[in-house]
Amino acid sequence: MNAERYLTARARLIEHALRRYVPPQRKHPRKLSEAMRYSLFSGGKRIRPILLLAAAEAVGGERAAAMPFACAVEMIHTYSLIHDDLPAMDDDVLRRGRPTNHLVFGDGIAILAGDALLTDAFHIMAAELAHRTRGGRAAAALKEIAEAAGSAGMVGGQAADLEAEGAEPNLPVVEYIHVRKTGALLVACIRAGAILGSARPNALRQLTRFGEFFGLAFQVADDILDAEAGVAVTGKTPGRDRARRKLTFPAVLGLPAAKERARGLLANALAALDPLKAPAEPLRAIARYVVARGCDGRPA
């Protein structure tokens, strides 16, 4: 399958759903709505919601039932980018090729836009639960996402990252940070999708294993991109990680070994999907695409 064509088509579907969930507010407080939509509709690749839908379909579930959760994880991801870019955190000026949220709207509104995206994401999922007569699976999916996004997951990873800035390169610490900061939500997307798709325990286990390897591969590839590629590819200020003395895989392992590692993680991720056969083909394509983008500096 053509990964790029698949991802583009899926991103368009998600874009469409997100525009329904987060419509512009013409009235008070208009600035908040503008700030939320500025970051939410800024050309993100929508990898997380695409993974969630693909995991649901890999176990025979329906895409439509998973869509509210797919939109919610993209909103949660977007909130985390807005907050991470703040001067008090990574202090970044460029995101997806545009000025970061706080540069356009001010720090106060940027913080609130993040808060609103996070909270509204939970509202969307809760509304979906409340109108289902049997919401057990949806509740379990919501729980996965909330846990992965909170203090034991993404926020914990970002806090550890802040604390570790300028520390000596150290592989266990890098892995600790990335497993939480990026990996946890990626795994939650895949698990939530699988749960919503009524995965059997075996399939859920295999998809979780895929998610764990993929999550780490994703981050290694992203670190490599930050180290190697220019702003045209990443949309971010190039070399920021090095400038901030962030603990990254290339910083700890060196570039060639980091690429080797990304490819090894990809192989493990793909192996975990073997029992799922053809319906898991989109997940395989996404994983190959992401790692190739980092390691070969090309988009597919």
Next chain:
Amino acid sequence: MNAERYLTARARLIEHALRRYVPPQRKHPRKLSEAMRYSLFSGGKRIRPILLLAAAEAVGGERAAAMPFACAVEMIHTYSLIHDDLPAMDDDVLRRGRPTNHLVFGDGIAILAGDALLTDAFHIMAAELAHRTRGGRAAAALKEIAEAAGSAGMVGGQAADLEAEGAEPNLPVVEYIHVRKTGALLVACIRAGAILGSARPNALRQLTRFGEFFGLAFQVADDILDAEAGVAVTGKTPGRDRARRKLTFPAVLGLPAAKERARGLLANALAALDPLKAPAEPLRAIARYVVARGCDGRPA
């Protein structure tokens, strides 16, 4: 009934439950956990969770089943205080008589502590839902809380407040801001409690009406306290609202008329509870206590 004794006993119960839900983390990222607990355990009055439990009991519901939601709303309230106090927002240095979170932990960790409290609150509620066999009411309660906390509620109110700073005193705008910034979550506490307690439609309507009047009375009383009382009573920098040219009820109406208004709102709130008879007595006591604290400068 003795309101103060009731509130103290209830606050202790909630404190105990919160300590189980948000235990200290001795490991990485320890600073995040310390920051979360610094603000969560700083002597808050726990009015919101107390209201939630009291509303559940007013319709014959069980306290224990409502407790996870009560803890969650206190965590959401605490996150909102941490973010509101940030330099990019109200820039306050004192909260509950202690230095604000960002002064102790830095802006970055303070933002993350707020993010984590908010997200973990949803995790607690989702976990409660996921382990119930019939979670319909719990899902509806979660939806109320998420909606009230998000862009259409609390975050929207804070954004409108930021935008309105320094504007001409204007009663509709003050009410717009307060209905969202404080009122929405208070009403959601009462409605969520009632829903968890299996309120019939009539009782839910009466409690909602109570919540709307009480929410506004609460804010008027709080504004009066900020204008009149010293730091010993409020635990906040005195006169901050005036200094920031915040739109408040005393600023718009003058102090005597603001007090009059608080008492009128209290009377309406109490009238809404009439049909609920004796089980609603704690709600009445809370409402009287809150308004007396603002209007008479005494705690009961």
